[in-house]
Amino acid sequence: MPDQSNFLCPSCQLPLKETRTAHGFFWSCETCGGRAVTIELLRRTFTPECINPLWLHALRGEGTRGRPCPECRKPMLAVTLSTNAPVDVDVCQHCHFVWFDAGEADALKPRPMPPAEPELPQKARELLAMEEIKRIADEARGSDFDSEPPDEWWKYIAGFFGMPVEYDAPAQERQPWITWLLAAAMVAASLFGLPHLGEIVEQFSLIPAQETRLHGLTFATSFFLHAGLIHLIGYTYFLLVFGDNVEDFLGRFRYLGLIAVAAFVGDLAHIAADPQSQTPCVGASGGIAGVIVFYALEFPRVRLGFLMRWGLIWLRWIRFPAWFALVLWILFQLIGAWEQKAGISSVSAFAHLGGAVVGFVMWLVWRTKNDEARTSNVEEMTKSE
Template sequence: MDAELFCPACRIPLTEIRTGNGIIWRCEKCDGRAVGLQLLRRTFTPESINPLWLHAIHNEWSSARPCPSCGNAMIEVALASSSGIRVEVCRICEFVWFDSGETQTLQARPLPKPKPQVVLPQKAREAIALAKVQQLAEQARGPDFDSAPPDEWWKSMAAFLGMPVEFDAPAQERRPVVTWFLAAVIITASVHAFFHLQEAVQLFGLIPAQPLRLHGLTFVTSFFLHAGVIHLVGNMYFLLVFGDDVENFLGALRYIALIAIAAFVGDLVHIASAPNSTIPCIGASGGIAGVITFYALAFPQAKIGFLWRYFYYFRWIRLPAWFVFVLWIFFQIIGAYEQKIGISSVSSFAHLGGAGVGLVTWFLTRKTIPLVQA
């Protein structure tokens, strides 16, 4: 509990008064004031206060009145060299006692000039408001390792089946017509081939030992064939989820070139990994690997969500696209090793070849196209 301060003249308790700069103590009877030195320096100009303390240091003469705080005798000093007003100072507590009206002779510090108010344009205010809304929405989703589920029901279903989902899709300026058309053609060709799959694969699949069969057309035809429904659905899922953003980023022509070159290079890498193999290779995953790689590099902070399951316990986890891509590359390297020793039928070498094209494409276009962050 704070000790009471007493008026040195009336010997009655002082009343505490809080101001914007600090606390002063006032006598209700004589209107005297006890003020700390630091508060005086914050409230009044140095020209008003410095001479007062200088006189106190020189110890002009003692006063008979006690300090309101410690009770020791105060020193009576001139308020200013040119002023006839004398005040009392306690050098121990650094309190200054002013009789009624004596503080009016001090010069107050000028108020700081108000900063000019900057009026932002309407578009800037809208952008700030939108950013705030997005920030609140991000907070509402929860932390990355305990996230709320996505808004779309189909994403929850895809994640339940073990597929990654896109939480924060980059804004699109155009419809992904090329992606939709390409997916439709692949689905049509693959489903049609399912009715006579073995014959179609033997005829139109890419055989490493015979790369120039059908005048090299198997580099193209193998792209549109798939080994089954799961193979087809998996590839189309990745194409549709990530391809639309890459198409919007690159434009239709560059996007087509990316997929075509990635598929071709992926086939070449697959052939190089087993040049004497007579097993046909089919699927669009080499080209799609180029799309996935470009997506991860162009939108590294986009959130990719996974549904982690442990019996009846479910938790959504969101990871940045660049981190998911690093994990994917790691597993592709393991898959390539398994493919090389003959324990995997998935062509991870084709995936790595397509990924290399995606990397080169991103490197060549990142300086000519503004980088878009999710």
């Protein structure tokens, strides 16, 4: 940009004052009201029909030499502004300046303003703001393979023992009472049976070769019993971490139905894998698997953190999206199913896979219904704005 202190009015020979506009700068004389404007600014401000003929006349030299240019002081060319406006303006072919005396620019036609974008409804603006906040928070936490540690202290303990932790858990609108009650019942039943675990398991566990004993009641009782504290803590943790969000999404009755059907189908899959087995089976395998699959499918972008360590040396936190963790989990279950069939595993991977199928099917059904409900709500909110 040239030094504006050198810009002089062609008529008054006084310094021009710089003025800023939305499209750029021009220089005006406070005495006579004239102004010097670059051809580039004119093209951004006024229609081509006004400016192109003016510049074409100047390029062809169709005019008479007259007053000096405000910048280079060479004689400018006086040309006709347009056929519709018989006004002569001064143009400097070297500096691309056009000099307008007071009132001459009024004959130019401004470019039409672009149409204003329709304003988003308040709810949509809030959602966009929340997504931006989430994006900023993700950036602050670092990359997925060298993440910042979680904020809550208890997640360090869970991560130390190999448990996944939520980095950005979905917001909840209600308390997960069913999840809490089921977890409490599992803990109470398992702790009650620990002193006499062998007898309790023998009486209330699910045995594939005796699936109808106690009139089929063992399909339910085996859900609440566990083979030890580690077994109990693991399933209770997964239920509490993932079940609360699934319950909040589905509602209490549908959530309870998901767990019940997933547990039942998981037990059937376990029986089908070895119908003649006399080995007792306890644990909430199928029900928890259904919850895990539903969670990962409904909240696929939630980041799950894992603490990578060697012995007691803490290395780093890494994060995976829930959908990727689900893929890994399914691969492990397929390997576990092969080991179960080969008789080298005491974990019922078939129960996990049976519950996972139920979680997938129910997600397909209830996802569609909730999408329709959300679409209807958005349409109503849009109409009310």
